[in-house]
Amino acid sequence: MLGIIGGTGIYQLDGLEVTGEHDVETPFGKPSTPIVEGKIGVRTLFFLPRHGRQHELLPSEVNYRANIWALKSLGVTQVIGLSAVGSLKKEIAPGDLSLPDQYFDFVKGHREKTFFGKGLAAHVSTAEPTCQRLSMGLAAAGERVGIRLHTGKTYGCVDGPRLGTRAESFFLRGAAGCDLVGMTNVPEVFLAREAQLCYCTIAIATDYDCWLDDPNQHVSVEQVIARYGASLEKAKTVVSAFIDDYAEDGDCACRRSLASAVLTPKEALNKEQSALLELLSS
Template sequence: MLAIIGGTGIYQLEGLEVMGEHELETPFGSPSAAITQGKMADQDLLFLPRHGRRHELLPSEVNYRANIWALKKLGATQVIGLSAVGSLQEEIAPGDLSLPDQYFDFVKGNREKTFFGNGLAAHVSTAEPTSKCLADGLEKAAESVGQKVHRNKTYACVDGPRLGTRAESFFLRGAAGCDLVGMTNVPEVFLAREAQLCYCTIAIATDYDCWLDDPAQHVSVEQVIARYGASLEKAKQVLTAYITQGNSCADDCSCRKSLASAVLTPREVLNAEQLELLELLSA
């Protein structure tokens, strides 16, 4: 089943025939909001607004573990996120869409980044953290509706909620070699990998961050909101095309086997709670 995680400006999924809502309590607390289940083009879908339905959660306040656990519990096998980002490269103009395949974790705050620990040890490979088959399907859908998407880009994730300094912007685009900067995809992408979910985000560039010499190009919240609306429609077109074309990742995708050799703790020493978590993540 496909799950959609809506970012800024996406608090409900248009065109979704709502079948019901799920309010789950997880071992990690509550998700950002109730999860909507419905159908679109005869496909079962789940939808979760990342920041809550009234955008009440800062990036650092999102309970990423609860969100991914809940989607997995409800049967998700693939996740598409939508995220506002700043562009660190001139070729990615404000309004452009990207499908990042690499991540640079520049989060310094205390976000919970793994399902493991407390007696359950595992080390999941994130050399290729996103799903190529999911990105290929989204690129094909974008082409079908005349939308260009950038591929093979690196997303740097920062804490927020403040917008970055010029020094940080230069570091991320220079020394770190990043193309996009945002506040929400870490640890979301890595938790999805731990849960054996195919994951890809549609990144919507709102601005050039603040690395350009022209101060008029430096990002402000007012600019983000003004530019974001039109760009969001592009992302929705691509998402709708992906769904209506019946695209999906195969069950034998490598993302769906990421725990195969990652867990080090013997099953016989795990307690009932740990076994339950492992069985959910491994399903």
Template sequence: MLAIIGGTGIYNIEGLITIEKHDISTPFGKPSAEIIRGVYHGKEILFLPRHGSNHQLLPSEVNYKANIWALKSLGVKQIIGLSAVGSLQQEIEPGDLAIADQYFDFVKGHREKTFFGNGLVAHVSTAEPTCSALAQKISEAAIKSEVRLHTNKTYACVDGPRLGTKAESLFLKNAVNADLVGMTNVPEVFLACEAQICYCTIGIATDYDCWQDDPAHHVTVEQVISRYGASLEKAKLVLATYIQGTSAVCQSRCNHSLESAVLTPAECLSEENKQLFEVLSA
């Protein structure tokens, strides 16, 4: 089962025929919104708006654990996220699409970043946090759709909600060598790893953040919204082409990430942790 997590401006998917809506409670609270199960271009998928149905949630207010848990409990094996991002590299122009395969966690505030703890200890490898097979199939869909898509990029995640300073933008560009900056993919990508779900985000570049000298290129909310619509249509085209094609078959260890990761003996787990692990490892 494939799930789409919609970012800024994506609170529904045009053409998605709704079958049912899931109002789910999880051990970690409520997800961002009801999860829609529907048919899109002939395939059954799930859809969840990351920021809520009316964009009422800041990046730091999104209940990422509840979102991933709810999707996992509904049988999701793949997640494609859609996210607005800033470009930290000249060649990724506003309006371009990009897929990150690496992440730099620059989140300094408190976000729940793991399902583990409280008697259940596990350490999941995130050396390769995204699914290479899924990324390849999305790339092929972009080529077929004649849409420019950059791949193998590094996404730096910041707290928000404020837009970054020029010093921060230059640090992420030069010291970190990041290509994209956004506010939401951490901890989403890492929780998907812990839940053994293949994960990729299609980043929609809306601006050059604020690393360039010309203030006219510095990001504003007005720029983000005005440039987002046309680019979003390109992302939807790539997504539709991917869905209509052959689904990716995971060649990495996305769906087996918990093997050898858990250190706490099974006989020492509480009933609550046994149930938690049962869902994550399904």
């Protein structure tokens, strides 16, 4: 089952025939909004706007654990995220789409980044944090509709909500080796792996952050909004093309990420911990 998490500017999904809405309670509180269930053609999917339906949530205010848990509890096995980002490389021009396959966690504030703890210990590998099969499927869908997606890119995640300094921009594109900068994919990508979900983000470049010498190229909210519309339509076109040929891959290694990750013996778990592990492992 496919779930889509919409980022900035994506508060509903065009072409989705809504068939229901799920106000999910999770052990971690409420997700950003009730989750919409619907159909595109014959395909059933679930949609969740990351920032809320009126974009009322800052990146640090998003309840990432509740979002991922709620999607998992509804039977979602594959998640496509849509995210606005800044480009840290000249070849990724504003308007371009990318599929990051690596992440650099530069979040310094407090965000709950794991489902584990409090008596339940697990260490999930994130050497390859995104789903290669899902990424390849999206890239192939883009090729079918004539839209190129940059692949093999690294996303640096920062706290926000402020836009970055030039020093931070140079650090991320230099020492950290990042190609893109955004505010929301951490811890989303890592929680998806803990929940044994296939996960990939379509990153929509809106600007060159602030590493270029020309101050007119430095990111601003006005610049982001002005450039975003056409790029957003490209991303939606890719997603639609992907959905047209969608086939769930139950044999993906992402769906077995907890196989050797949990260290706490089952007999040591209480009722709540057992229930949590049972859902994550399903």
